[in-house]
Amino acid sequence: MDDVFQWILRLDALEAAPLILGLELRAGRCSGRIVEVEAYREDDPASHCFRGRTPRNAPMFLCGGHLYVYRSYGVHWCLNLVTGKEGEGQALLIRALEPTEGQAIMRQRRGQVPERRLCAGPGNLCRALGIDGSFSGERLGRRVHLCGVPGAAESVAQGPRIGITQGRDRPWRFYLEQSAYLSRPGIAAKPVTSPHARDT
DNA sequence: ATTGGGATTAGCT
DNA sequence: GCTAATCCCAATG
Numbered sequence: 001m002d003d004v005f006q007w008i009l010r011l012d013a014l015e016a017a018p019l020i021l022g023l024e025l026r027a028g029r030c031s032g033r034i035v036e037v038e039a040y041r042e043d044d045p046a047s048h049c050f051r052g053r054t055p056r057n058a059p060m061f062l063c064g065g066h067l068y069v070y071r072s073y074g075v076h077w078c079l080n081l082v083t084g085k086e087g088e089g090q091a092l093l094i095r096a097l098e099p100t101e102g103q104a105i106m107r108q109r110r111g112q113v114p115e116r117r118l119c120a121g122p123g124n125l126c127r128a129l130g131i132d133g134s135f136s137g138e139r140l141g142r143r144v145h146l147c148g149v150p151g152a153a154e155s156v157a158q159g160p161r162i163g164i165t166q167g168r169d170r171p172w173r174f175y176l177e178q179s180a181y182l183s184r185p186g187i188a189a190k191p192v193t194s195p196h197a198r199d200t
Numbered sequence: 201a202t203t204g205g206g207a208t209t210a211g212c213t
Numbered sequence: 214g215c216t217a218a219t220c221c222c223a224a225t226g
Contacts (some may be wrong), residue, residue: 038207040207045208046207048207048222051222051223053224054221054223055221055222056221056222057222064213070207070221071219071220071221072206072207072208072209072220073206073208073209073218073219073220074206074218074219074220074221075208075209075218075219075220076208076209078207078208080207093207095207116209121208121209122207122208123208123209123210162205162207162208163206163208164206164207165205165206183208
């Protein structure tokens with residue numbers, strides 16, 4: 001079953017993104033459904049890989065299925081699932097989860113916040129799941145796991161990425177349109193798959 | 201050796 | 214809407 005995820009994560013980030021949405025991400029006793037991701041690639045001015053390999057971004061150049069965790073603004077940790085083949089330098093930034101298990105522990109780490117804010121935002125979800133820089137470069141399946149049925153998510157939407165100054169023209173943020181657990185509401189979304197598209 | 205700029209967030213105006 | 218918190222990297226002298 002894990003082979004399915006390995007296969008998906010070796011696809012290009014843009015192909016993998018809609019398949020990853022809806023899967024459950026678990027770390028320790030906490031888990032949540034992935035409702036929002038963003039794709040970053042080497043040919044992409046917004047990506048940490050844009051100017052080649054450095055000690056920080058080295059895990060992004062491993063093959064799909066590894067983790068890349070970086071420190072944001074010197075304050076927060078952010079989790080990526082590396083995609084593609086070794087040397088390509090691409091990943092999916094996990095931006096929001098719908099908490100499904102371990103909410104009590106999450107709240108202990110995050111403080112008294114409403115359920116829909118527990119894992120909303122890349123920094124917040126790492127805090128909630130206890131993910132830090134020591135996870136970077138690690139293989140999926142050690143301390144972080146995926147489970148669920150890939151590609152089964154209801155209406156996936158696509159829009160501009162958040163918080164970047166370069167590469168704004170690339171609509172590489174993917175999210176579950178009806179989710180109440182997004183880091184921010186969808187902006188000028190265009191649907192990728194609709195609930196009825198799969199029926200045909 | 202120093203400097204400027206982020207794939208962010210909470211709290212305040 | 215604005216700002217501070219504060220670390221890593223890249224570009225520059």
